[in-house]
Amino acid sequence: MSDVTKQEKKQVRVWADGCFDLAHFGHANSLRQAKKAGDYLIVGVHSDEEVLQNKGPPVMTEDERYKVIRAIKWVDEVVTAAPYVTQLETLDEYNCDFCVHGNDITLDADGKDTYRLVKDAGRYREVQRTAGISTTDVVGRMLLMTKTHHLPMLHSATILKRLKIILLLPLSAVLLIFLLLCSTMRSPYTGISHFLPSTRKIVQFAEGKEPQPSDKIVYCPGSFDLFHVGHVDFLEQASKLGDYVIVGLHTDKEINRTENSNYPIMNLHERTLSVLANKYVSEVVIGAPYKVTQELLEHFNVDVVVRGKTSYNYAADSTDPYEIPKEMGIYHEVDSGNDMSTQKIVARIIANRIKFRERNQLKEAKELRNMKRMEEKRRQEELEEQGVDH
Structure with a gap:
């Protein structure tokens, strides 16, 4: 051409x-x-x-x-x-x-x-709709908040533990959880399902561009759970410090240890795709170590390590996870100007759980009515076709 x-x-x-x-x-x-x-x-x-x-x-x-x-x-x-x-x-x-x-x-x-x-x-x-993820599913995870809420396979001990937690929740929260779980057997759009990760999906989301020799490499480690507007503002500020932004995502187990709560809400594969979709991110290290090591910095030729001004916990060996970049003089904190957090989103859900229950009930009811109309229309068309054939 x-x-x-x-x-x-x-x-x-x-x-x-x-x-x-x-x-x-x-x-x-x-x-x-x-x-x-x-x-x-x-x-x-x-x-x-x-x-x-x-x-x-x-x-x-x-x-x-x-x-x-x-x-x-x-x-x-x-x-x-x-x-x-x-x-x-x-x-x-x-x-x-x-x-x-x-x-x-x-x-x-x-x-x-x-x-x-x-x-x-x-x-x-x-x-094609992405199977295994929906807003309803995410809301359900925030209400359950168990250590294994993001895992598809449940053992009997886990189910028993989950039931004990549910019994401690207010009645309205229990009703919403029941609705969400029942939805799995009803509307395929409102119901909860589980995302199955694949390398093909990661390739589709990744740009695959290598950094240029002259690029200044920015490294941003963290959990980036329930990717939200606060993360967007932070990454925008971090991107101003260099040319190529690498996000290091910690494992689910590490986040569960450091957050002192039953996080993350989204598992490592889901968080990887969420971060890769952001325009300020060039690359993602999947399962990055909580402690920023010399080996990691050298491997990715990191020029600056960036994090927000929020507090953080020490590493498993009781040392500062940013000790090495601080000693090298490449550690930098940025103020995103946004105080949104995963915990605040969870708080919104809990505070308005009755409203969200009603919203999901209404949404599912409309979906089921529409599906019934579509099925009736399909059957009517089949009858008409049979009539023509005879």
Whole structure:
């Protein structure tokens, strides 16, 4: 293809939208696939008012949700306060060729498909939903908060321990947990499932770019659990200190030891994908040692080790995990200007558990009604076909 032909080729502009509440790697994967369908990706994020009216109270505020989506590396532009029901006028306003969404059901307050207008106009494309992750699942993990809440296989001793913990919770929390667990057998979209990691998924998320010899390497170790707006702001500040940002993710066991609570909420593989989706991150060290070692610094040619101004625990040998970079004079603390934390998000969930229970109940009820209508329609079409054949 000649240079002239390339220049004349029309840019394919893609629209995607959603609430993106508690944005996770499943959302990021949907946007990755949407960007792959064209050249320029515009993402519409619904306002708090729209989400409340059609779905229920969001966990994260609209400003927090806007910032997290802007930081996903496949997103070219974010439209704030996008309509909950996708409009053809919106696609035309932003010169988008079509809308992309995952192959799950999204319904408005009336139980109608939010993408019905663009589907009828032939301007809708569907991508594969990421199995094993949902906002409902994440909320359920935060309520359970057991040491093995993120592991798919449960032994009898673990189940007994989990039941003992549930019995100590308020009745409303127990009801929500029961609802979430029962959802596994009902709606395939609201129900809880488990993510199965693969090397292919990691390759899809990773850029695979090597640092240039002249690049200044920035290393940021941490847990980065339930990747949120505070992490986004921290990584943005860290990226200003160099050219190539490497995030070191600690193991689940190490985080469980140092946090003195039953964290992490997201396991190591899930946290890896969440961090890789961020536009400020160049590379991830999976299962990085809690103590920053000389070997690690030399292996990755690290020029500066960065962390936030929050407190941290000592290593297993009772020494400062940042002792070596401090002695080398390459340790640096940055102020993200954001006090959001995983613990604060958990607190929001616990404080509003009844509202979230009602939200999930409503969402599942709408999904089940829609699935029933679709099944009835399918059966009617089969009967009509049989009638024609006879």
